[in-house]
Amino acid sequence: MAVTDEAITKIKEMLISGQLKAGDRLPPENELSDQLGLSRSSLREAVKALELIRVLDVRRGDGTYVTSLEPGLLTETMGFMVEIHQESSAAELLEVRRILEPGAAAHAAGRIDSRSVAALHKCLESVPPEASAADLASHDFTFHSLIARASGNPYLAGLLDSLTGSALRLRTWQRITEAGAAEAVLGEHAAILEALTVGDAELARSLMTVHVSSAERWLRRPPAEPPRPVTSSGPATPSSSVAPALPRRAMAPTPAPEPAARPMAEAPPAAKAPKETLKKAPGRAPKKTATLQVPAAPQLPATPQARTPAPQIARIAPDPAVYELFAMPSTPGQRAARKPRRPA
The missing domain is CATH 1.20.120.530 (GntR ligand-binding domain-like)
Known part of the structure; x- marks a missing residue:
């Protein structure tokens, strides 16, 4: 225990035992220090501490007194x-x-x-x-x-x-x-x-x-925040006052749309097939050549995303005669008419 704490404890014991009462004056410093067996410096420090908690009242030129010790004063x-x-x-x-x-x-x-x-x-x-x-x-x-x-x-x-x-x-x-x-x-x-x-x-x-x-x-409860001033230069709109501005992001270039997949087989365009040319056999009258027309393919609604591709058969057989073999109907009479005759 420190010396100052020991001095405070001894003065408190004097108050508890009744040696000192509310309003009493303490003995002179030299007498009290000899009575408690303490040095004067330790006694002064104890008196200052008890003055802070309103137990003692030091009056300059008059002495040190015990306060009223009322609860309101001590608290x-x-x-x-x-x-x-x-x-x-x-x-x-x-x-x-x-x-x-x-x-x-x-x-x-x-x-x-x-x-x-x-x-x-x-x-x-x-x-x-x-x-x-x-x-x-x-x-x-x-x-x-x-x-x-x-x-x-x-x-x-x-x-x-x-x-x-x-x-x-x-x-x-x-x-x-x-x-x-x-x-x-x-x-x-x-x-x-x-x-x-x-x-x-x-x-x-x-x-x-x-x-x-x-x-x-x-x-x-947290303190109320003051309203934030509007910094927009133009007239305020309901959307600008409610929705906060989103940060801009770098936009990637939009890729070009790929062409639509071509169908595996398509009907040939509505065009007249070329007339088949037959060689005249010697000694016989030439027969009339049959002119057949390919029925027109049904028109499909055009899509806005892709164009109608070229016919696949026209790519494979660019020759009109071969194209006719693929495109024309395949009835028995038509096959006989399309079959080329060998020379006699």
Whole structure:
């Protein structure tokens, strides 16, 4: 144990044993150091530490005194710690308030007097219609503090006063005013006051639980973002204001459409077949040559994607005579007419 901690412990034992009481003056420094068996420097450090937590009151030129040791005075140190750690422990502090404040409201409902009720009514009516977040935070602290004091337990009242720092209350009410819910929260205050006035302890407990839980919810709510300015130069359109602009991507060149697959067999074009020329046999009269026509192929609807390919038979047999063999009908009389005659 450090020497300063040992000096603090010995002074605390003097307070607990009754050697020092609230409002007593400590012996001179040299006498107290000899009595405790400590050096003067260690005693000075201990006195400074106890002054910070409001146990001792050092009066320059008069001496060192024990304070009143009232609960509200001693819990000021906790309020100092709350102000320091409020960013990292705000949610935990509100959980403690949610546990303690409903009990304080229930106790206040059975012990509140007419003077405390009048003070609560005055606190609630003093809020202006267009109150700022700072004014609402000040009203909130006074309202809850009056209820805690009406519970009749000064230790509970001092503890609750120190649990919520001024900065934490201000940030909570900023969230509430940004969301436009200040009137609703003040309505919760009015409902709690009505339950206290009629002396309904369970109703006051329930309403206070809901009220502190809603404050915790507003504290966890992210701050409202200001509207973003429109930077477009042209007139705003509904589509441009709703749908965000998509990033442009490099467009690959569109490949040319491939020609459609050609059919395996097609009907020949509607054209007249060339007349077959037959040699005259000697001594015989020449016969009349038969002229046959190829029936026209049915017309198919043209497709917009591909052109009609050339006939396959015309590619294979470009000669008209051979083409006629493929294209003309194959009846027995027609085959006999197409068969070339050998010379006699």
